[in-house]
Each structure stands twice: as structure tokens, then as C-alpha cells.
Amino acid sequence: MINTFTLDGMSIPFSEGQTIIQAAMAAGVYIPHLCFNPQFKPHGSCKLCTVKVNGRQSSSCTHQALSGMVVESNTTQINDERRMLLQMLFVEGNHFCPSCEKSGNCQLQATAYELHMMSPHFDQFFPDRAVDASHPEYLLDFNRCILCSLCVRASRDVDSKNVFALSGRGIKSRLIVNAKSGLLADTDFCGDDKAANVCPVGVILKKRIGFAVPIGQRSFDEQPISASPHPVMKEV
Amino acid sequence: MNEPAQPKLRVATTSLAGCFGCHTSFLDIDERLLELLKHIEFDRSPLTDIKHCGPCDIGIIEGGVCNAENVHVLREFRANCKILIAIGACAINGGLPAQRNHLSLAEVLEEVYHAQHGLVDGFIPNDPELPLPLDKVHPLHEVVKIDYFIPGCPPSADAIWKVLTDLLDGREPELGHDLIHYD
Numbered sequence A: 001m002i003n004t005f006t007l008d009g010m011s012i013p014f015s016e017g018q019t020i021i022q023a024a025m026a027a028g029v030y031i032p033h034l035c036f037n038p039q040f041k042p043h044g045s046c047k048l049c050t051v052k053v054n055g056r057q058s059s060s061c062t063h064q065a066l067s068g069m070v071v072e073s074n075t076t077q078i079n080d081e082r083r084m085l086l087q088m089l090f091v092e093g094n095h096f097c098p099s100c101e102k103s104g105n106c107q108l109q110a111t112a113y114e115l116h117m118m119s120p121h122f123d124q125f126f127p128d129r130a131v132d133a134s135h136p137e138y139l140l141d142f143n144r145c146i147l148c149s150l151c152v153r154a155s156r157d158v159d160s161k162n163v164f165a166l167s168g169r170g171i172k173s174r175l176i177v178n179a180k181s182g183l184l185a186d187t188d189f190c191g192d193d194k195a196a197n198v199c200p201v202g203v204i205l206k207k208r209i210g211f212a213v214p215i216g217q218r219s220f221d222e223q224p225i226s227a228s229p230h231p232v233m234k235e236v
Numbered sequence B: 001m002n003e004p005a006q007p008k009l010r011v012a013t014t015s016l017a018g019c020f021g022c023h024t025s026f027l028d029i030d031e032r033l034l035e036l037l038k039h040i041e042f043d044r045s046p047l048t049d050i051k052h053c054g055p056c057d058i059g060i061i062e063g064g065v066c067n068a069e070n071v072h073v074l075r076e077f078r079a080n081c082k083i084l085i086a087i088g089a090c091a092i093n094g095g096l097p098a099q100r101n102h103l104s105l106a107e108v109l110e111e112v113y114h115a116q117h118g119l120v121d122g123f124i125p126n127d128p129e130l131p132l133p134l135d136k137v138h139p140l141h142e143v144v145k146i147d148y149f150i151p152g153c154p155p156s157a158d159a160i161w162k163v164l165t166d167l168l169d170g171r172e173p174e175l176g177h178d179l180i181h182y183d
């Protein structure tokens, strides 16, 4: 017998140990998410993937699928809450998309399009965050970090380098570079690292290729993120 | 063609701390402007040169707020327009002008008018007619209530057309995947 649960009324098959989002993705159903990437263990921090499981809210990237559970995702109430989370992420950082090299390939932006975020709604924080351009090949623009920890997980679990870490708590949380100087140039980070290619937004950027693909012809310009949540980015 | 039975809607537009790119994009609706003019007439706008906003159905504002005059104009629009639309990145999140928010105003003025290489005897302009700059640049919704937003830098003519025609037809404006852009 195949295990199934229902997601917005659809029957979704799953195998033992799969989370709700994994089973949904395998079935081709999009659940908005930012800190989840199918190649990594879940982090459960952004809460974009929140769904209702048998009436109670839970993160679908950490919640294991169980037979017969009733999951709601694409509802007005949940999407309103997701949009509000996005708006908070936008105002907490400095997201000036027109000058961002990641624009059009950015999961935060594409998710905001998907959820019809027409404005940031809240007051802008305009935080002061310095850029780290010390590395010859890569740039870190912390203004756009959403603290998803994907670079931390990639560097630690795949590259075995521990280049990145999250530091501080609450609104003071920030991404740091594990070097005495705090600078990327003083780590063994390199372009072949998984961590160099995992950031869903425009923080970890390869230098000198930023606009090789023009704005307007990028992955999420062509297809909404719901159609292809993790496209292979068109970058040289 | 018959005149529309309904009276024309009055529309005001202005550019605050913006570059007129959104207005240019608005004009990019090209010959649809003629269709639009069957249903609307312009009040204050760079297109009419009327200096103050009177009672209007729709106000469209490009640019954020960077000086005292911007605040007065924005409040005048809010007081007179039934529906206020913020158009473009600058109106919605401060945009390019807000990139100065990471510097002190004194530093910015000093650099632009005094210290910059090539300036001879530069001084910071102090004519009383000049509006005083604000400490920081702000998006419109931080100052007054905004009813609708058209994101983009600038939004495409099609996005602007879609929002205006939705409103004219009494629909809630909605931009699909092809029309919603922040860049």
C-alpha cells in the first residue's frame, strides 16, 4: 500500500522518512520556502514553508509526512502570513533589486513575486552593513543576507571548511566569516566550494560576471519560482 | 465613437525623489494614451504643468521623499486623491536616492558641493527657496497611506496600463508573473 497524505485536497504519495515539502516537491507541488534546499538537511528557520497540518501550523521542511494527515498550504491566511514574513525580510536588510546582480535569479525576490508582494509595507530599517570585497574572486554583500544558513551548512557539511557561521541573536543575528580578520580573503574559501554556489539571494557573488546575463532574461524572469523552485542559474 | 456616459476620472501625477523614469514608462503606453484620455483627464502633472493638486480620483506618485517639499506635495496629494498609487522602486522602498541613507547628510552635502575633486570655492547652497533635505530618504508609505503599488525600476508600460485599466474597470489591480518586477 502506498503512503499518502492530502495537500490542499490533492493526494500526495510519500516514502518513509520524507518531510512534507520533500514529498510535495517530488509530486511537483510548490510550497514556498527559502532556507530549505533539497540538497541539504533542513534548518527550519525562515518559516516560509509553514503549512497547516491537521489544523496546526508547522514547518513543512521539518515535519515528517505521515499517512492520512491533512495539510493545507495554498490558503489566503497562510499566504498572507508568508507575505508578511517576506516583507519583514525585505525591510530588515537593504534590498535594492535594480542594482543587485542576483535580480531575476533571486529566490527571495521570486518568492515575493509569487506571493504578490507589492510593497515592503513596514518601515525600512536601512541597516548599515559593510561589504566584504577582500577575496579576489568573490564578493560578500551582507546587505542582502536572510540568514538562511545554507552557506553555513554547505561549507561545514559538504566543503568541510566552516567558512561561515551565524552569530548573535534575534535582530542582532548576522552572518560572520570564520577568520581572525573576519575577511573572506583570510579563509580557504574558493569558487569550487558548494558554499560559493548556494546562496538563494545576492550575498555570495562571483566577481566580474554580474550582468553577463542581462536583467529581464534570467531564470525567474522566464518562469515563476512555483514552476521551477531551484533552476540551474544561467551564469557563466 | 460615443462619449463615455461616465464623467472622466481626474488623475494627478508627480515625481518626488525620482528620475522621471516612471513617467517616461507611463508615456510608453504609446497610443493607448489616447484610449486612456477618453476616460481620464489630468490634474496636476508634469504633462499639464498645473502647480497644485485639486480634488482627484487617482494620484500617481513616482519617487520617495528626500526633502521638505516632497513631504508637502505628498500630503497635498493624499488630501486630494481618493486613490493614491506609489509607482516605482523609489516610491516603494526609497530606491536609488535612499542609497545615501548610509551616509550622514552633512557628509553627502560636503562631498557634492565642497570637497569633490574639481570644485573651486564650492559652498553648500543655502538659498531660502531651496527645500531642506531630509536626514534620510523614505518610501511614501512611511509618510502617508498608499492604496496601491506598482513596483519596478521603472515598471513596464504594460504594468502601468494593467493597473490603470483594472481601476477604471472597477477591478482590484493585479499584476501577473510577466508584469511584477522589482528591477
Ligand code: SF4
Binding pocket: A094, A095, A096, A097, A100, A101, A102, A103, A104, A106, A107, A108, A109, A144, A201, A202, A203, B182
Ligand atoms: S538579494 Fe534578491 S531581493 Fe535582495 S536586492 Fe538582490 S534581487 Fe532583490
Ligand code: SF4
Binding pocket: A144, A145, A146, A147, A148, A149, A150, A151, A152, A175, A198, A199, A200, A201, A203, A204
Ligand atoms: S549569505 Fe546567503 S546562503 Fe549564507 S546565510 Fe546569508 S542568505 Fe543564506
Ligand code: FES
Binding pocket: A032, A033, A034, A035, A036, A043, A044, A045, A046, A047, A048, A049, A050, A059, A060, A061, A062
Ligand atoms: S523552508 Fe522551512 S523553515 Fe525555511
